[in-house]
Amino acid sequence: MAPNPIAPPAALQAAGSGTAAPPAERQAIIRLFGVHRRYGARNALNDIGLDIFQNEFVFITGPSGAGKSTLLKLLYLGEPASEGQILVDGLNLARISRKRVPELRRRFGIIFQNYRLIPTRPVFANVSLVLEAMGQKEHLIRKKVDSVLRTVGLEDRHGALPPTLSGGEQQRVAVARAIVGNPKILLADEPTGSLDPSSAAIIMALLQRYHRRGATVVIATHDHETIRRTPGRIIQLEQGRLVSQPAAEAP
Numbered sequence: 001m002a003p004n005p006i007a008p009p010a011a012l013q014a015a016g017s018g019t020a021a022p023p024a025e026r027q028a029i030i031r032l033f034g035v036h037r038r039y040g041a042r043n044a045l046n047d048i049g050l051d052i053f054q055n056e057f058v059f060i061t062g063p064s065g066a067g068k069s070t071l072l073k074l075l076y077l078g079e080p081a082s083e084g085q086i087l088v089d090g091l092n093l094a095r096i097s098r099k100r101v102p103e104l105r106r107r108f109g110i111i112f113q114n115y116r117l118i119p120t121r122p123v124f125a126n127v128s129l130v131l132e133a134m135g136q137k138e139h140l141i142r143k144k145v146d147s148v149l150r151t152v153g154l155e156d157r158h159g160a161l162p163p164t165l166s167g168g169e170q171q172r173v174a175v176a177r178a179i180v181g182n183p184k185i186l187l188a189d190e191p192t193g194s195l196d197p198s199s200a201a202i203i204m205a206l207l208q209r210y211h212r213r214g215a216t217v218v219i220a221t222h223d224h225e226t227i228r229r230t231p232g233r234i235i236q237l238e239q240g241r242l243v244s245q246p247a248a249e250a251p
């Protein structure tokens, strides 16, 4: 396979090179301290304290309504926390100015259960938009998008409109879009929730592959089968509270 230009920055390559630092020296890339999220009187998240370390592969699980999606949204400032502190890669989300929100968002690639592709734009454009928004040059954009579509096995579907693709293929486009900007953190909200088992396995393999390149991967899911098959730390939420948070192991 051709070398892939979505290789992570040098710092991430070091983290993923198999020379993981011992646990005591591991760096948290995401830190939550006493985080609450309220919707009116409803407490969607209640006093969450959590560290996620660089190059971890983490599942956030729990029943429907437990607060999994809300937790992911708080990380990229899709919504603000009602109380508490969140640090992402050194940025304090409570203090970040509106001008710096795009800088925060560039740290993330995000994948949703329902793909969230633009149905009227071809596959290529759905992926290239990310790089256009970053102001990258056209020839580089073409090269990166070609490469990432090869990575997800859709090199022959550049011109297809999303509704003409299967659910599994659409989610592969969504993975391509999420990783093309080479983010440090990949967030996925029920990424396999709408997929048959073989498509789900392909998506999980792509997420694991991106993790091996040095990224931190956080997946909200209640798909027990996927969790059972995939090594990673499991963080459990119930009614907005963390009910179990095993200590992070060295990757």
Ligand code: ADP
Pocket: 039, 042, 043, 044, 062, 063, 064, 065, 066, 067, 068, 069, 070, 071
């Ligand atoms: P999960 O992803 O685990 O299914 P969510 O994070 O979507 O859970 O929701 C957690 C709780 O917060 C639920 O009780 C849900 O109804 C509530 N909630 C989520 N988003 C909103 C919102 N925008 N307005 C009001 N309540 C919300």
